[in-house]
Amino acid sequence: MKYCPECGAPVELRLPQDDNRERHVCTVCATIHYHNPKLIVGAIPEWEDGRILLCRRAIEPRHGLWTLPAGFMENGETTAEAAARETLEEANARVDITHLYSMYNLPYINQVHLLFRARLLDLDFSPGVESLDVALFEERDIPWDTLAFRPVKYTLQRFFSDRRSGSFPFFNADLNAPGHTHDGHA
Amino acid sequence: MKYCPECGAPVELRLPQDDNRERHVCTVCATIHYHNPKLIVGAIPEWEDGRILLCRRAIEPRHGLWTLPAGFMENGETTAEAAARETLEEANARVDITHLYSMYNLPYINQVHLLFRARLLDLDFSPGVESLDVALFEERDIPWDTLAFRPVKYTLQRFFSDRRSGSFPFFNADLNAPGHTHDGHA
Numbered sequence: 001m002k003y004c005p006e007c008g009a010p011v012e013l014r015l016p017q018d019d020n021r022e023r024h025v026c027t028v029c030a031t032i033h034y035h036n037p038k039l040i041v042g043a044i045p046e047w048e049d050g051r052i053l054l055c056r057r058a059i060e061p062r063h064g065l066w067t068l069p070a071g072f073m074e075n076g077e078t079t080a081e082a083a084a085r086e087t088l089e090e091a092n093a094r095v096d097i098t099h100l101y102s103m104y105n106l107p108y109i110n111q112v113h114l115l116f117r118a119r120l121l122d123l124d125f126s127p128g129v130e131s132l133d134v135a136l137f138e139e140r141d142i143p144w145d146t147l148a149f150r151p152v153k154y155t156l157q158r159f160f161s162d163r164r165s166g167s168f169p170f171f172n173a174d175l176n177a178p179g180h181t182h183d184g185h186a
Numbered sequence: 187m188k189y190c191p192e193c194g195a196p197v198e199l200r201l202p203q204d205d206n207r208e209r210h211v212c213t214v215c216a217t218i219h220y221h222n223p224k225l226i227v228g229a230i231p232e233w234e235d236g237r238i239l240l241c242r243r244a245i246e247p248r249h250g251l252w253t254l255p256a257g258f259m260e261n262g263e264t265t266a267e268a269a270a271r272e273t274l275e276e277a278n279a280r281v282d283i284t285h286l287y288s289m290y291n292l293p294y295i296n297q298v299h300l301l302f303r304a305r306l307l308d309l310d311f312s313p314g315v316e317s318l319d320v321a322l323f324e325e326r327d328i329p330w331d332t333l334a335f336r337p338v339k340y341t342l343q344r345f346f347s348d349r350r351s352g353s354f355p356f357f358n359a360d361l362n363a364p365g366h367t368h369d370g371h372a
Contacts (some may be wrong), residue, residue, distance in 0.1 A: 001191040005219075008189035008196075018315050020275075021260070033191075037259050038222045039298060073223050074207070078291035078360045079298060089206075100358055105264035112225060114267060131203050147207065170356045172286055174264045 006031050037110040041082040042070020043118040044151075044159055045095045051136035052156070053120055054143075055090045056130045062148035066157070068115065069093070083116045090133040093125035101159070103172035104151040113151045117159075117168060150175055192217050223296040227268040228256020228338075229304040230345055231281045237277070238323035238342070239306055240329075241276045244318045248334035254301065254341070255279070269302045277320040279311035289358035290337040299337045303345075303354060336361055 001024045002013050009028035016023055016032050045053035047112075054066045069087040073079060080097040086125040087095045095118040104113040127134050138141070139160045147153045154173070162168045187210045190197050202218050204210055210219040231239035231254075240252045251258045255273040259265060266283040273281045281304040291301040313320050323329070325346045340359070343351035349355045 003189055003191055003194035005187040005189055005191050005197075008194045010194075011191075034258065035259055035261055036224045037263075039225065072220065073356065075221055075223055075296040076293050077223075078293050079289065079358070080291075080360075081293075090268075100356065105266075107262050107264050107267075110261040112259075145238065170286065172265070181355075 001033060001035075004029060004031060005033065036111075037107075037112055039073040039075045039079070039082075040111055040113045041071055041079050041086065042068045042113070043083040043087045043095055043116050044068055044101060044115055044155065045087055045091070045093060045118045045120040047120045047123070047136055050163075051138050052159075053087075053091055053093060053125065053134065054141070055131040055134055056133040056135075057130065057148055058127070059130050064132065065146050065148035066143045067148040068152050070113070070115065070152070079114055080116060083114075083118065088128075090128045090131050091125045092128055093134070094121040095119060096121060099168065100170055102151070102155045102170070104154075105172070105174040106151075107174070108114060108177040115151065115155050117150070140161060150178075153162065187219060189219075190215060190217060191219065221296075223270075223293075223298055225259040225265070226256055226297055226299045227259045227265050227272065228254045228299070228301050229269040229273045229281055229283060230287060230301055230341065231273055231279060231304045231306040233279070233306045233309070235321055236349075237324050238328070238345075239273075239277055239279060239311065239320065239322055241317040242319040242321075243311070243316065243334055244313070245316050248371040250318065251332050251334035252329045254338050256299070256301065256338070258286040265300055266302060269300075273304065273313075274362040276314045276317050277311045278314055279320070281305060282307060285354065286356055287354060288337070288341045288356070290361040291358070292337075293360070294340065301337065301341050313354075336364075346371055 007029045011024040013022040014025040025120035070089040071086040073082040099117045101117045102115045188214035193215045197210040197219040199208040200211040255276040260266040283302045287303045288301045312344045
């Protein structure tokens with residue numbers, strides 16, 4: 001941020017009174033502009049035979065790799081609505097969002113990822129504009145080596161393990177930047 | 187938003203290509219500026235005798251009312267770190283954050299609230315700059331009529347009920363604007 005979104009004047013980093021970190025503050029109208037983490041919300045759409053719906057990405061980052069339908073939560077919606085909307089947009093698929101299943105913190109990119117278990121309601125799906133392909137996968141056919149994101153990979157691993165045990169407790173974990181020694185994921 | 191934070195030129199609402207909602211787009215540099223929900227994260231600090239730590243607010247909104255320590259998540263931290271930081275800032279109290287307990291969606295103000303169960307580690311607490319008072323409450327002494335926020339009230343009600351049953355399953359609910367007929371909370 002270089003300019004004030006409210007008045008267009010330059011901003012500078014300042015420590016506001018009673019605050020403990022520098023903020024972008026307008027040099028003219030004195031508005032303090034805060035920057036906060038974003039929520040990425042998605043679904044684990046499960047068809048009645050146990051297969052999982054994945055999308056192959058038509059956009060960067062990770063063009064060509066597979067992922068669960070997920071994306072940035074929008075203003076004016078709930079987290080479950082966001083997960084259903086992303087599934088509709090990326091896979092033209094209708095789901096019933098059931099339970100929050102995983103939360104991943106990615107503090108190095110200021111993101112929190114939430115993935116919900118979901119029931120896929122019909123087989124009338126197709127690639128949305130951000131997807132090259134959409135398909136249902138049995139566990140043994142999941143493209144583990146070409147999954148786009150770690151929260152998706154780890155969540156799917158845990159999902160299939162939990163499904164064998166018949167219990168899906170909510171879990172959360174922290175991820176550091178790729179290449180970091182400890183990524184907080186058990 | 188009236189001006190582009192990157193170049194200072196006016197922005198206008200436009201529907202970007204391949205998007206389905208209007209965004210603030212810069213009329214000069216064409217940068218698209220997205221606005222997303224914010225996370226409010228807090229703790230339910232429980233002392234070893236079962237009492238819960240509450241803070242009386244020294245700031246608006248809800249000046250003078252009681253709340254759990256909570257606030258806007260900051261960039262560069264995890265949700266659990268945010269809950270511990272808010273507890274330290276508002277109550278000068280140290281906690282061990284244990285489990286995510288509740289998630290409230292407040293889509294009418296573009297917020298998602300997360301509250302964690304937490305173990306209060308010592309009794310050396312005091313009001314932070316945003317608090318008038320900090321105190322431990324048994325269930326029967328909770329100031330139910332002067333609690334600041336619905337997610338705090340509903341979470342505390344559920345917490346004490348769950349504690350009697352010995353099980354604290356994660357739950358989530360949606361809240362509409364106060365006064366709305368159905369607020370999604372059972």
